Amino acid sequence: LGGTDSSGGSDGVQIGLLAFEPGSAPQGTAQKQAAQMAVDELNDDGGLLGEDIQLHVANYQGDTTTAENRYLEFVVEDGVDMTAGVFRTEVMLDLMDNIAEHQVVHISGGNTSPEVSQFLADDYDQYKYHFRPYGNAVIWVESVAEFAGYMHEEEGWDTVGILNEEFEWTQPFSDDLPGLLEDQGIDVPYNERYPGDTDNFTPLFDSLESEGVDAVLMSMAHTAGPAQIQWRDEERDFAIAGLISQINDPGAHEAFDGATEFAMSNTPGVHKAELSDQTTSFAEDYYDEYGVYPNDAFAYATYDGIKMWAEVVAQEETTDSETIVPALASHTYEGTRGTIEFNGEDSEFPHDAVFGEDRLRRVNFQWQVDDDGEGVQEVIYPDDLATSDYQEPEWF
Amino acid sequence: MSSHATQSVDGTARTDDVLRLENVTKRFGGVVAVDDLSFSVHDGEILGFIGPNGAGKSTTFNCVSGAFPPTDGTVYYQGEDITGVPQYALVERGLARTYQTFRPLEDRTVLENVSLSMVPNKLFSFSEFRTDVEDRAREICQQVGLTEYMHQMPDELPHAGLLRLEVGRALGTEPDLLLVDEPFAGLTPEEVDRTATLFRSLREDGMTLIVIDHNMHGLLDLVDRVVVISFGEKIAEGTPDEIRNDPTVQEAYLGGEL
Amino acid sequence: MSAPELQADTVLSVEDLSVSYGKVQALEDVDIDVRSGETVAVIGPNGAGKSTLVDTIGGFHEYDGSVRFNGTEVADTSTPELIENGLFYCTERRDLFDFMSVEQNLRLGSYLNGEGEEKRLEEVFDLFPRLEERRSQETQSLSGGEKQMLSLGRGLMSDPEFLILDEPSIGLAPVILQDISEALESIQELSVEILICEQNITFALEHADRLYLLENGSVRRSGTPDSLESDKFVETYIGG
Amino acid sequence: MGIICLGGLAFAPFLLDVLTLRQLTGALFLGMFAMSWDYVSGYTGQLSFGHSMFFAAGGYTAAIANLQHGVTPALAIGMGTAVAALFGIVVGFPALRLRGPYLALITLIIPLILVQITNIFPDVLGGEAGLRSPENLISVGDTAASILTMIGFRRPFDQEVFVYFYISLMLFLGIYALFYVFTRSYVGDIFTAIREDEDAVLASGINPAKFKVFAFTMSGAVGGFAGAAFVHTPVGSPSPGSLLLVVVSIEVVLISILGGMGTITGPAAVGIVYYFVRDILQTTFSHVSMVLFFTLALLVLFFLPKGIIPGLSDLSRKILELRDRRANPTT
């Protein structure tokens, strides 16, 4: 008979991961691999609450309805104790109400708009189950602006254009970035948004060139391919940086047939950046396991998030949300990218990770080609983490 | 009725004119298909409308029935100016036509084809009960000789059957004036006779008809009066006998004495 | 069975032909032949199966029995091959290229036989001056009769050896009919075989060497015009 | 057959688990969308490739009215329906001048433009993310809740799913009945005649223009109504992905063709099946699921070109005939 209470949760601790096209898209693949690794490690250490952790992975195909269906299967049918994943802000926003209704902790692994934490800011009690162990785009914008200031000093970026893909999460890049740049004496003559299905960047690049920009700061998660390829083929006379989500993937150089060379991007973690003493060991273990380095927020934060939650569960000896949420909210965790701590209930962005010198940091890297012709993500900023100097494209 | 009925350019108009064309011209780009054509049709008559191929007969029908408006000139129907009025509205006012090339609805039976023309042009109507419509459609099928084909699809009909269906559909709209384009084309003499008999009986019931055809035996026996056009212009008008013996008509159309 | 010497010059032979449209049996056991240089007319009431017959000969239907043109079975021959072998079929519906000019339509008539195209074009225009006038008009806007002329003209453009005409007189003004009659005579002089389906009996009798009377899908009578004119059965059909 | 299906639907909450029931609720809406397409495109042959504009017009209007202007859900649904009807009129008029592929293109373009407009005004229209879900149409009251608890639906989630399933089923049946009555009346005859030959309709003294605009308006209104109701249920939300994107329009067309154009019943039934087949494939085959799904649809359409329902009934008739013939071999 229908309607019976099926949320047992008796058969061990269960985690549900909503991944985007795992096995084919790099984002979802990274989420799945990182989650698997975290769970395997925990199980090797004796599991959680005396039982093995079971990981469920669902492909939500980047679609809200599918995500909702899969989410409900997790919480209603499987009775999972925690959910993780989701890399699109649009999907996450839609899930927030479901999370509130079913009151299961969700640890995001990729989505980045401040709109998500806005839910918590507006109604903490209802939405407090959501955590984001890597912050949001507002912080990222600050980091990108800081990097641009550095390049202004070092490389003479006096004029910078901004070009953002039309998605919710890029909104701070359009709204906040120009001001932050101008404050540092950088001229911003061009600030545009373009549709997410654009594949012709020639006219956009023409406009940027005719504005005489030294660099363009872009935020995008879907159109890096054509943008990179056209930038290189057309030998554009400006540098390209910002937050280019797809090239944060360590496989991007190969996937884009080398078109990423000289492009820069901003990330919460890259294997060359020694953000904490765990970064390298995690990256190498991950490499040994999967033959690739971990990817951006998707791998690092998913891994950290699950581990951190498990630590709290072990400490509280329950998975019950009402106990876990406050505990997690006040917990401090040493992760692969440094110390994770969440913003409090009254902050601007509740439950987004705190950033700062001894907390999480963001790095800017550039794709460079080493002597063997392999593409490497070399950290060029901040200075203390840098592994290489900025390289100018040979066509400039 | 209207004052138009009595005033006329050439004074030939009579008050019982069902249809009157005044100086109707239709141009297609450079081609003048109908050239300053005027004639009228009296109530209850069968008018023959003939002329060589390409003379502009079908085009005239199109201008009258509202398929497209004439370039110039005026068409009066029952005393009212109907120039440019769309076809469906004219049908509602009792002016129907058949086509030279048949256009039945291929997805439904003969009976349903006929029924459609009896359906009201209204969005919400409860006045028409379907059984009434069907009975009437059956009647029409009988009248035009389609009884045995009633439940067949149009593409199963022989040529003559299609022609009768064309007439049947027009009858379904309960016309006062019926324009018929080449009803005898491809019919056997026997069929021609049958069709002509049908037209005569329609006229008995008070209908007025204009018939285009090239079958002179069939047509001239049927009609009361003939209008002949060539190159869009009227070249003759009169009784069948007058037309038969008219040298201009013989030269332009008949190709010698009939 | 016809005599062996007659078979020798038989260009088209139809034997035991049956064709049906689903449940409708349109032709049943029809035997017809056309010999070298002959003009044959098929007459009969509406729905007798005349068009079905010529459509089958033109290669547009599946059939039982045998239809042989120049000795080869039509079913084994594609329509282009039939045209190649000199057959040309002007259909009842004419099947013109509506959005092409009159001239383009005519030129496509000699698609498989481009030699002498210009000369034949002149001949067609001589035969139907109306078509020359309308040379560059879009075909769909021609009058019914003009289309009929074009259909015939297109047929002549292929320089046919065997011409099938389905109701060539349909929709034609008496004057034009006379022109067509003359055209037909001059084609006949070229020793082209002609197979005509006609409703206009006068027209058929005038041109045919032999006639077949089809009714309800079967041949009821056949013979020369003279022999048929005195036939009672035909008389009732012709209706005087 | 139909009665078994209906009975199954009526007792679905007692036969299915709660998540499947919830999915069925979503599937019912897909069926409603498909019916609204079939009403205009299947019957009059005026192919619309942008029916999502109506669902979106209804859904977005209702959501904005409720979220941004505090209109009650019921009234908001009414407003959504009205706006969608307006869209129907606006599309109906070009349909008078445009035929076949020309109309298909225009209708395809309108949602494309609307999607861009929502992106340009993210504040009002929610952009790519869509708007937040507006208030639910009703909330499960205490008495209802206690009754539901008694018959085994204990959690609030289960109760909500239960209630909204029946609401959706009522809407579904209501819309089905409405379309059924219209298409089986003389209006349906006129619609199909328009599909066959507009000139013949004109010659029969019927103004096809009037009926075309009417068909578009009514289809738009009903589609918009379904869209508006959808966003006021817990299963739907006013987002481009579920209401506006071209995929939505194309799916509706696909469903109707698979079900059998111009039958209403076919699209309604296949809409439901489609939803489940797609979901099952998705969960079992992950990233090759779409290849399989579309291949399946292709094969069905190829072998049953008239759609599943008419195709199957043809087939069964043939089999019956065959059996008859075998039974009396003499005939």
Next chain:
Amino acid sequence: MVDFVGIAANTLILGSLYALIAIGFTLVFGVAGQANLAHGGTITIGAFTAWYVSGLGYSVWIGLLAATVTGALFHIVLHSLLVKHTEDPVNVLIITLLSWLIIEYSFRAMVGTSPRSVPSMLEGSTSIGGVSFLYNNLLIFVVSWLFIIGLFVFINHTKVGQAIIATGMNEKGAALVGIDTDKITLMVWALAGILAGSAGVLYGTFRAASYDMGMTPLVLAFAIVILGGIGSIRGSILAAYIIGFLEVFTTSAISPRLSGMTALILIILVLLYKPTGLYGRELPT
């Protein structure tokens, strides 16, 4: 600042590419009366053929050649296996749409979602009148026009070309004058496959090859064909340039956010004013 020379240059290149995509579509649509939505898939197939061939170490030119072959083959298979046996034009539309989706998702499953770069056909750039042009883009222009002119001559000045048009207007009529209509239809499909396959390669060298690359050009091709008038090659070329121009102009001079929209709005307006497109004919009923 509005860069008019740049706009003009981009329009020329983009327009010719769009024209190349659209005329293949219009051919099939106009001749066979079949709206082949799988045309979008053919573009993807062409681009990935060239990507694959160049990955094997051959030149892109060989890739281009190979893409004409795969494009034509795909169309031949699609037509003979499915379309030929489908009567209802609406079903053809949906069946080709599904074929396209199957191709798209297959590539997605095989190559993944990230775009691939097809190497330039010719490296380097030159400057004409102060604007710099990539040789590759100039080549796109030249190659497109070679294909277009070739097609134009073929259609209008050869008997077979006329037969193609004739078949489109009346199949029985075409058969009557001796045209092998099956062969012609298949040929048109193959021809469109060649055009779409090579367009895919050009598109790939110009932008990038990705599983869903066919979407935008297909919607545009559909729009172009209808704006130009169904079956009119001349109309398609003109419309392709109009749409190319609007896209480039909006992006550079107005706002990239509106880039996709202006052309679409224009199409609606044009069609409302002139329902049969620029060079259209009434659809036969």
